Amino acid sequence: MKITAIRTYRAEEFANVLWVHVETDAGITGLGETFYGAEACEAHIHNTLAVRLLGQNPLNIELLHREMVSLPNAQASTGVEYRAASAIDIALWDLFGKVTGQPVHTLLGGQCWDKVRVYNTCAGTRYVRTNKIKPVDTWNLGDAQTSPYEDLDAFMNRADELAENLLENGISAMKIWPFDPAGIENRGMFISAEQMKTALKPFELIRKAVGDKMEIMLEMHSLWNLPTAMEIARAVEPYAPRWYEDPIRMNNAQALAEFARNTNVWTCASETLGSRFAYKDYLDRDAAHVVMADLCWTGGLTEGRKIAALADLHHRPFAPHDCIGPVGFAAAIHMSFSQPNTLIQESVRAFYNGWYRELVTEVPxxxxxxxxPMEGPGLGTELVPQFFERSDLSTRLSEAN
Incomplete structure (x- = not known):
């Protein structure tokens, strides 16, 4: 079997997402995805990776993965090179599953869990849907909403009601980021007493309404300097959060280790890290209690399972990231089921009950x-037929000579 073509797709409405098809001479096609900087990732796939992949055996996944991430500048980052390689890698695993007739989690080592607990990341229906991702400007606070899943507006304004609603639906863990407005306004340099009080309000409402029935994860989006991040951690700690996620920029393991030593709450890091080599530095310094990885950014399923194994080596739980597209979400589900140290799976109900269903045939x-578990061979999902009829769709093709 040989790779005969690589085809990419972008839709203007979902400007952050890039989808890829890896086509073969056996008539079998693998589906992959990455998120953010879609046009740049597309260019790297066709201008740099295609010449190295076309004509190769798609089942030699380790070999092709090494080829993609060993190029100059493609070293331990979540930059364009790694995101592009991630999309291809996910597609190769999907293709492998279709060739063997097995779901991807079986090929990754088999099913470790009958079911995996999820937490709800409290985003809204339009969150990260535009081409602007940081600072996130898709808050839509105060807008007239028609969806029952405008959870970002809810955690900012009605956190108690949101927690009660999630529990009614069996979801007992939620992730929120009420400190972001202050972080963006002050460029992460400080937080005022009034801003602190405002940001703590959701925690107060949740604990008053549901007590300890709800686990709360605090997402900090790498917005803060170290002293302010530790000040926030001390203020939130009485509300017993499950973890603090990415309190500072993930470019200094020693600084994050200092943060982790100064709180009794777990530190979670980080979907912004690329490759197992970056994670090793953080784990060696005791900087992360929970290892989070985004398979669309950190090297795909091939690298993701190595990161999970590295976490297990350090007796750390693994928690795949998801605030991206539907194919990446499916890949994360397969990874979660195949790893013995999976703690919990991120999910966004505004996404899996909303725009994911506009794009793919099956949602977990x-x-x-x-x-x-996802059923069916490979990832168990495909782009819906009407996707290819979209008026805002652009595509690019590289073929073997």
Whole structure:
């Protein structure tokens, strides 16, 4: 079997997402995805990777992965090179599953769990849907909403009601980021007493409404300098959060280790890290209690399982990231089921009940606060037929000579 073509797709409405098809002479096609900087990732795939991949055996996944991430500048980052390689790698695993007739989690080592607990990242229906991602400007606070899943507006204004609603639906863990407005306004340099009080309000409302029935993860989006991040951690700690995620920029393991030593709450890091080599530095310095990885950014499923194994070596739980597209979400589900140290799977109900269904044939089944294994060979999902008829769709093709 040989790779005969690589085809990429971008839709203006979902400007952050890039989809890729790896086509073969056996008539089998693998589906992959990456997120953010879609046009740049597309260019790297066709201008740099295609010449190295076309004509190769797609089942030699380790070999092709090494080829893609060993290029100059493609070293331990979540930059364009790694995001592009991630999309191709996910597609190769999907293709492998279709060749063997097995779901990807079986090929990754088999199913470790009958079901995996999820938490709800409290984004809204339009969150990260535009081409602007940082600072996030898709808050839509105060807008007239028609979806029942405008959870970002809810955690900022009605956190108690949101927590009660999630529990009613069996979801007992939620992630929020009420400190972001202050972080963006002050460029992460400080937080005023009034801003602190405002940002703590959701925690107060949740604990008053549901007590300790709800686990709360605090997402800090790498917005803060170290002293201010530790000040926030001290203020939030009485509300017993599950973890603090990315409190500072993930470019200094020693600084994050100092943060981790100064709180009794777990430190989670980080979807912004690329490759197992970056994670090793953080784990060696005791900087992360929970290892989070985004398979669309950190090197795909091939690198993701090595990161999970590295976390297990350090007796750390693994928690795949998802605030991206539907194919990346499916890949994360397969990874979660195949790893013995999976703690919990991120999910966004505004996405899997919303725009994901506009794009793919199958969305993972989530019921009662748990996700269940994807069925069918490969990833178990495809782009819907009407996707290829979109008026805002652009495509690019590289073929073997």
């Amino acid at each position: 089944r989530i019921e009662g606060g748990y996700v269940y």
